[in-house]
Amino acid sequence: xxxxxxxxxxxxxxxxxxxxxxxxxxxxxxxxxxxxxxxxxxxxxxxxxxxxxxxxxxxxxxxxxxxxxxxxxxxxxxxxxxxxxxxxxxxxxxxxxxxxxxxxxxxxxxxxxxxxxxxxxxxxxxxxxx
Numbered sequence: 001x002x003x004x005x006x007x008x009x010x011x012x013x014x015x016x017x018x019x020x021x022x023x024x025x026x027x028x029x030x031x032x033x034x035x036x037x038x039x040x041x042x043x044x045x046x047x048x049x050x051x052x053x054x055x056x057x058x059x060x061x062x063x064x065x066x067x068x069x070x071x072x073x074x075x076x077x078x079x080x081x082x083x084x085x086x087x088x089x090x091x092x093x094x095x096x097x098x099x100x101x102x103x104x105x106x107x108x109x110x111x112x113x114x115x116x117x118x119x120x121x122x123x124x125x126x127x128x129x130x
Contacts (some may be wrong), residue, residue: 029074
């Protein structure tokens with residue numbers, strides 16, 4: 001059984017708490033521009049499209065393929081960090097880092113770390129009634 005690192009981001013009035021897994025994102029690697037769009041990373045999507053288009057237009061053949069593959073690797077490695085930055089800008093900062101085998105266990109562990117985190121997360125999940 002392997003453990004994964006998750007970051008807990010507190011919820012807002014409109015959104016419940018969110019667990020975000022650390023590490024490489026295969027979805028971001030395989031379908032970088034679609035994955036970036038799906039997660040609301042508009043500036044990163046624009047940068048990817050501009051750089052990929054420039055590489056394809058200016059560099060022929062294999063080097064262009066390698067540049068685009070490098071962009072996809074960058075998206076895979078940094079995509080979740082970009083999501084964390086977006087969440088922090090939206091007022092949902094990182095509150096805890098949890099090691100767990102799956103997301104459900106990570107949530108239980110995160111809620112058990114401190115009374116403050118547990119109360120805030122329960123209040124967010126229950127719509128402000130805890």
